[in-house]
Amino acid sequence: MENSKASDQKDSRFPYRKATPFHYHKLDAESPRSSNNEIGFSPGSDRRFAFSRQTLFHQSSVASGDSVTPMLSRTSSSIDIPLNKRGWSEETFLWGEEEGSDEKPSIFTHLLSGFRILRSGNRPMRRLLLLIFLNVAYSTVELCLGLLLGRVGLVSDAINLTFGCGLLTFSLFAMAASRKKPDRIYTYGYKRLEVLSAFTNALFLLFMSFSLAVEALHAFIQDESEHKHYLIVSAVTNLLVNLIGVWFFRNYARINLVYRKAEDMNYHSVCLHVLADSIRSAGLILASWLLSLGVKNAEVLCLGLVSVTVYILVMPLFRTTGGILLQMSPPSIPSSALSKSMRQVMSREDVSEVSQARLWELVPGHVIGSLSLQVKKGIDDDRPVLQYVHGLYHDLGVQDLTVQTDYA
Amino acid sequence: MAVIVSSNMEPQNSKYHGHRIEVSADMPAVEKGYGGNKVCREVACGFSDAKASSQDAKERSASMRKLWIAVVMCIIFMSVEVAGGIKANSLAILTDAAHLLSDVAAFAISLFSLWASGWEATPRQSYGFFRIEILGTLVSIQIIWLLTGILGYEAIARLISGTGEVKGLLMFVVSAFGLVVNVIMAFVLGPDHSHGRGHGHGHDHGHSGQDHGKGAHRDHDHEETGHNIHSQTVNIDIHHHDEGHSKQHMEHHHILREADLSQPLIDSSVRENTERNINVQGAYLHVIGDSIQSVGVMIGGAIIWYKPQWKFIDLICTLIFSVIVLYTTIRMLRNILEVLMESTPREIDARQLEKGLCEMEEVVAIHELHIWAITVGKVLLACHVKIKLDADADMVLDKVVDYIRREYNISHVTIQIERE
Numbered sequence: 001m002e003n004s005k006a007s008d009q010k011d012s013r014f015p016y017r018k019a020t021p022f023h024y025h026k027l028d029a030e031s032p033r034s035s036n037n038e039i040g041f042s043p044g045s046d047r048r049f050a051f052s053r054q055t056l057f058h059q060s061s062v063a064s065g066d067s068v069t070p071m072l073s074r075t076s077s078s079i080d081i082p083l084n085k086r087g088w089s090e091e092t093f094l095w096g097e098e099e100g101s102d103e104k105p106s107i108f109t110h111l112l113s114g115f116r117i118l119r120s121g122n123r124p125m126r127r128l129l130l131l132i133f134l135n136v137a138y139s140t141v142e143l144c145l146g147l148l149l150g151r152v153g154l155v156s157d158a159i160n161l162t163f164g165c166g167l168l169t170f171s172l173f174a175m176a177a178s179r180k181k182p183d184r185i186y187t188y189g190y191k192r193l194e195v196l197s198a199f200t201n202a203l204f205l206l207f208m209s210f211s212l213a214v215e216a217l218h219a220f221i222q223d224e225s226e227h228k229h230y231l232i233v234s235a236v237t238n239l240l241v242n243l244i245g246v247w248f249f250r251n252y253a254r255i256n257l258v259y260r261k262a263e264d265m266n267y268h269s270v271c272l273h274v275l276a277d278s279i280r281s282a283g284l285i286l287a288s289w290l291l292s293l294g295v296k297n298a299e300v301l302c303l304g305l306v307s308v309t310v311y312i313l314v315m316p317l318f319r320t321t322g323g324i325l326l327q328m329s330p331p332s333i334p335s336s337a338l339s340k341s342m343r344q345v346m347s348r349e350d351v352s353e354v355s356q357a358r359l360w361e362l363v364p365g366h367v368i369g370s371l372s373l374q375v376k377k378g379i380d381d382d383r384p385v386l387q388y389v390h391g392l393y394h395d396l397g398v399q400d401l402t403v404q405t406d407y408a
Numbered sequence: 409m410a411v412i413v414s415s416n417m418e419p420q421n422s423k424y425h426g427h428r429i430e431v432s433a434d435m436p437a438v439e440k441g442y443g444g445n446k447v448c449r450e451v452a453c454g455f456s457d458a459k460a461s462s463q464d465a466k467e468r469s470a471s472m473r474k475l476w477i478a479v480v481m482c483i484i485f486m487s488v489e490v491a492g493g494i495k496a497n498s499l500a501i502l503t504d505a506a507h508l509l510s511d512v513a514a515f516a517i518s519l520f521s522l523w524a525s526g527w528e529a530t531p532r533q534s535y536g537f538f539r540i541e542i543l544g545t546l547v548s549i550q551i552i553w554l555l556t557g558i559l560g561y562e563a564i565a566r567l568i569s570g571t572g573e574v575k576g577l578l579m580f581v582v583s584a585f586g587l588v589v590n591v592i593m594a595f596v597l598g599p600d601h602s603h604g605r606g607h608g609h610g611h612d613h614g615h616s617g618q619d620h621g622k623g624a625h626r627d628h629d630h631e632e633t634g635h636n637i638h639s640q641t642v643n644i645d646i647h648h649h650d651e652g653h654s655k656q657h658m659e660h661h662h663i664l665r666e667a668d669l670s671q672p673l674i675d676s677s678v679r680e681n682t683e684r685n686i687n688v689q690g691a692y693l694h695v696i697g698d699s700i701q702s703v704g705v706m707i708g709g710a711i712i713w714y715k716p717q718w719k720f721i722d723l724i725c726t727l728i729f730s731v732i733v734l735y736t737t738i739r740m741l742r743n744i745l746e747v748l749m750e751s752t753p754r755e756i757d758a759r760q761l762e763k764g765l766c767e768m769e770e771v772v773a774i775h776e777l778h779i780w781a782i783t784v785g786k787v788l789l790a791c792h793v794k795i796k797l798d799a800d801a802d803m804v805l806d807k808v809v810d811y812i813r814r815e816y817n818i819s820h821v822t823i824q825i826e827r828e
Contacts, residue, residue, distance in 0.1 A: 147564075152568055155561070156565070159557065159564075187779070187780070188780070196745070200550070204550075325748055326540065356822075362750065381827075402776070405805075405825065407802040
């Protein structure tokens with residue numbers, strides 16, 4: 001399967017690193033460190049840590065737990081790698097977490113806490129903030145120039161960029177907000193925000209590809225080819241800014257990616273966003289160059305090419321995020337494994353029927369499910385059955401399982 | 409025996425989920441009998457039982473009919489505008505026609521989501537396809553935002569490349585036409601005031617209407633042991649009435665039954681909003697946004713017509729009204745976000761539920777309570793219940809499931825019973 005192949009590649013390339021990150025992380029859990037150390041969310045060379053650490057963590061939690069209570073408690077799922085103590089207290093200060101309060105933090109607390117991202121954020125967040133600043137600066141300059149000089153093309157480009165910036169800000173906000181602990185209303189926590197932001201990014205990119213196709217059609221129908229020349233400088237600058245962004249998130253510059261954690265999706269979507277933007281600028285540059293060479297219908301070709309490329313880039317991300325949001329069965333757990341587990345449960349002598357097995361993914365890596373068992377009459381203590389079922393499904397990767405036993 | 413009296417209500421209440429009057433006698437065997445349909449027989453059971461799905465289908469077809477009417481009207485008006493625009497060679501009219509085209513796209517998305525949400529659940533999609541509604545509405549709201557941005561950009565472009573001709577009158581006329589079209593469609597898609605379903609009859613609905621202003625704080629004063637006629641569940645929105653009045657059960661039900669026939673029991677706008685399908689609501693929001701924009705452009709056009717040198721008024725008007733449109737989408741966006749984030753739905757008070765469950769004698773503690781919605785009307789619950797060592801697990805399970813179904817109308821409940 002493609003997923004396992006990709007992960008094998010990653011793991012086999014750095015087999016020697018497997019031991020060290022595990023101990024590294026164990027130390028982290030005990031002693032606080034400054035947030036400048038890569039605790040695990042940052043891309044760069046550390047991302048491969050994230051892969052191996054994830055699988056190791058998974059195994060360790062399976063080995064240790066499950067003796068008394070059949071399931072892990074809500075807060076110790078395998079993706080909740082705890083932050084350092086300093087960031088923790090700052091976070092509770094940031095978000096105002098009290099135990100008994102039900103109300104959501106207002107927009108203002110969010111805005112204020114946005115300024116603290118520089119201090120408490122991890123590396124991708126800071127990079128993203130830098131990227132957003134660059135984009136905002138560039139688009140304001142472009143907007144002012146366009147208004148002053150009266151060039152509509154510049155203004156439209158600036159507004160396009162502003163949309164993109166807004167989306168990147170939402171991604172940043174999702175990164176920051178998803179670290180909150182689950183509370184009364186959001187009983188599963190806030191990690192879904194990352195998936196949502198990835199979905200929104202993918203949607204925006206699809207819109208962009210669609211609008212590029214419309215523009216290509218427009219250019220095909222009408223023959224206005226001059227205005228591209230004005231935009232060379234802006235296209236080049238745009239390309240440079242976006243290439244910086246691609247460089248920041250270069251680990252996620254793939255089309256089909258294995259998502260191990262929630263943040264993977266978000267980073268992937270940001271990377272695809274800047275990548276698509278840079279492809280668009282490159283396409284514009286190419287189109288004007290071809291036009292200057294005298295190639296007919298150059299921008300139709302280039303725009304069409306860019307549109308198709310962006311579509312191909314974005315579609316897998318869109319599908320995966322859409323699948324998660326649609327409560328689809330986790331694609332990481334093949335249905336053969338699921339049916340095998342069900343058969344194993346049913347083969348136990350005290351179980352007469354298994355039904356209503358429903359699984360869904362909260363975020364990549366965190367699967368939640370519910371199951372209904374019919375236990376034969378006369379069995380009073382269902383604890384061994386429960387433990388067995390929980391252990392079995394935990395091996396499959398289902399962290400939170402709720403099993404309802406009915407006595408037939 | 410557990411008696412479910414509902415069949416004679418169906419034909420009249422074709423628009424909504426009917427209501428069930430559950431009369432369950434107080435015998436342990438009864439609980440078993442009712443609890444018998446907790447577990448469905450197949451391995452990958454469909455998400456909704458037959459009754460709910462038939463009501464779903466009815467509501468869905470009604471919503472689809474509305475949307476089809478709106479789409480057809482939109483297409484007719486759009487072709488009229490395109491023809492007129494080509495003939496008059498005016499860019500403004502063609503732009504408005506493109507706007508209507510985007511309306512058609514939004515309606516098409518809503519129609520598709522409505523149709524898709526009726527698909528049968530598959531093993532891959534074990535919860536059915538109900539979420540498609542939510543995603544479809546999200547996409548159409550994004551389209552609204554995109555269009556607002558495009559309109560803003562166009563206003564700026566108009567300002568920059570001001571060709572100086574008097575466009576005020578044309579803008580005014582075109583946007584007035586667009587406004588009329590949008591208002592007509594708003595009537596088609598909006599809440600049904602005029603179909604003989606007036607407002608709440610009787611004070612019973614009045615006081616329960618106040619009960620459910622926003623959240624659902626149920627006034628659950630006593631645990632019925634003697635009188636077992638419980639709530640009358642109206643499945644339109646998640647709330648329900650708790651008629652704990654032990655005296656006039658029969659008359660009470662009778663009055664409510666008659667009243668239910670003829671009106672949707674709403675007074676507050678929150679309930680009105682959750683009554684219609686979320687896709688229809690999204691389309692309605694789209695149309696309302698368009699009419700607000702048209703009003704803005706009309707005002708701008710009128711001002712420019714009156715004073716042609718104040719061209720920047722056009723931009724200001726567009727921007728102000730764009731902000732208003734965005735503001736109207738915020739509430740629906742918040743609902744969508746809450747569903748997508750698997751949060752506890754607003755109508756259900758988790759604390760009350762927990763308290764009510766803990767009040768049962770055998771229950772020691774509740775933990776890992778998760779209540780989430782798959783779409784705006786359908787709620788699921790999963791929790792772990794710790795019971796005393798000597799309690800009968802099956803009976804407790806039945807009681808808990810029954811309580812949740814009765815009081816909170818959550819039908820998809822998974823309870824894991826653990827002993828202390």
